Structure formats: structure tokens, C-alpha cells
Amino acid sequence: MTLAAGRPYLAIPGPSVIPDRVLRAMHRGSPNIYEGPLIDMVAGLMPDLRQLAGTTGHVAIYIGNGHAGWEAANANLFSRGEKALVLATGQFGLSWANSARSMGVEVEVLDFGKSSPVDMGRVEAALRADARHEIKAVLTTHVDTASSIKTDIAALRAAMDAAGHPALLAVDCIASLGCDEFRMDDWGADVMVSACQKGLMTPPGLAFVWFSESARLRCGRSDLATPYWAWGPRAEPEEFWQYWDGTAPTSHLYGLREALDMIREEGLPQVWHRHRTLAGAVWAAFDAWGAGNPAIALNVADPAHRGCSVTAARFGAPHATRLREWCETKAGVTLGIGLGMAPSTDPAYHGFLRVGHMGHVNAHMTLGALAVMEAGLVALDIPHGPGALSAAARMVAEGA
């Protein structure tokens, strides 16, 4: 038997749940792309995108996913043969490093493993060791979606300053923008990359690169920036088509407009608070389950280093896969696979899963997903400690 009929819930770390308002806003015929309302609407997106990132700098929009955002940042930051220092705290830093390397950038990786935050002392030492200042930029994820580790961007900037190194700081906020607090200017980030399908609640298809005036000045001669990727005309177009280097992604732009309206109506600090509270509920449930079974544990031990949009956890193989399958087929809740923790051919792979809680998600969705997981643990006879749901409910009660 199954109880899955009804509205399904995709609780994976992106793409996230798309609000009905966003879907309705996208459902329209092609607008005029030469004059009229679309042109005015797009001009109005730019201040909202800047505010979302916490910057007075520039923003360029690309038709693409997060990988396209990485390539856009790489193409503008570097010339062939210039050097990047990449900080890896899971999977996505390593993937950004691969993307830069394949474009001809020389890449040095500092890998902090799958469960530990960036060691700022190692970053400072690596920058001090670069006495000739060959490293042009430090690339890092804000929240690595595979491990759910969050990097303290202000502390990273302080480490770079302590080393007296002039490298630019570029941050991937694809999993965190619109979920976790981020302040590009206050924290000293020069470049920030994001995409629309996670905290921004819009179907995959738009990537964004924010960049400071000093990044613009220092990267003006990058020889990787072909016309399509060059951020300059996109940020300061003389004609409308230059925003996109071609035809505008019309439906996506109307969806994004609606999503930004929803964030503004709720208020960005409130959006951060909602994510922090719901993450706290998820963590409390895992702590209670794990108290009765040491195989169940959050991937990141210290809450201060956990992102608020996604939670990576262990269940002991093969129980993570069994639980995911039960939740999807019996109750209509799809949980995320474990990413980058073990190869999919390794039996250990079936011991990892992730819960997404990003974007259009509220207390009943998160508590519902946790209750379904609890039902699955019971149905599958997976040992677990008691009290997870009341612990999660308490977090919601305190945060509401």
C-alpha cells in the first residue's frame, strides 16, 4: 500500500519547490523584446538583485545553470595561465576547480575534506607562500551543497588581509543566496556567483555573477572573456539585447520578478530567520534519532559551520537509500541522495542522504518531511532514538 497520492514534495537541495505564483507569472506568451513593459521590468530587477547580494556593485545575468555561472566568473576573472586558489569543503569547490582548470587557469586546491570547515590558518599560509602574488583570486563556496558546510566569508577575507595578499575573493552562493545571510560588500567578497533554482525559487535556467568595481577594473583585460561571457556589457548594456548577448530568457525573467517580490514582501532578514529555524528543526530531529543509533549523524558536527538550506547526514548503509525510497514511494517526499561522499558503485553510498530546506519551504513542509522520515524509520525497522518530532516541533515553536 502507499499513501503517496496528493501533492508531492521535492525536498532535495535544488531545484527547489517552485511557488504557484512564480509558475503563474511565467505562463505567458512571448513579449516584445525591443520595447515596452519587459524592458522596464528588467531594469527594475537589477536593484533588487544587488540588494539581495548586499552589494552596490554590478550584476550580470546569464542564461544557464550554476555551472554556467562558474564559467562566467572564471572567464572574467582570469586570463589563460593565471592562477586560482580554490578552497574545497565537499564537492562543489572541486567542481569549480575543474571548470577553471579546463579553461586554462592554473589551479591550486586546498581540500579540507568532506566534514570540516575551511582552516583559515592554512589559507593565510598558502597566500603568504605566494610571495610573488601570482594567485589572482581565491574561489570558495559559501555553502557546499554536498557536505552542507558553510564557510565564514568575513573570516576568510580577514585571513586574506592578514596575509597581505591582493587576491580577489570569489564566492559561490548558489545553494545559499536567499536562504543564508550573505553580505557581499560588508564581508569583502569581490565576486559572487548564484543561480535561480535554489533559494530563488525559479526553474533552472538563470545564472548570476555580481562583481565589485575593483574586480571590474582589475579584470578588464581577461583573455578568456569571449563576447558571450564578458560581464561588462551585461552589467551596463547600451541596448537591451546586450543584457543577454542575444534573446532575453523572457519567461524566466517574469518568474524571477515574482520570486524577488515574494522575498521582498517577506523581508530578507525574515527569510534568513525562517531558513535558520527550519534547519534547526531538522538538526534537532537528527540529534534525537542519532542518540539511539550512532550510525545516524549529521555530517557537520558544529552547528556554526552548517548551512541553513541543506542538511547532509549519514544513516548507515544501506539505510539511507532504503529510507529515501520509502519516503518517496509511500509518502510522496523525495529526499536528496548523498553527493560526493562515496561512489555510487560503493555499498557505502547507500549510507548518505541530504534533506533540502531551501526557498519556498515552511514549517509544515519541514515538519511533514521529518514525520515521514520517522514513519520510514519505524516501517523499515531502522534503530533510532525517540523524541525527534517533538524536538523539531520545539524548534519551530521557538522560532515562530
Ligand SMILES: *Cc1c(COP(=O)(O)O)cnc(C)c1O
Ligand atoms: C547546485 C550547485 C551548483 C551547480 O549548479 P547547477 O545548476 O547544477 O549547475 C554549484 N554550486 C553549488 C554550491 C550548488 O549548490
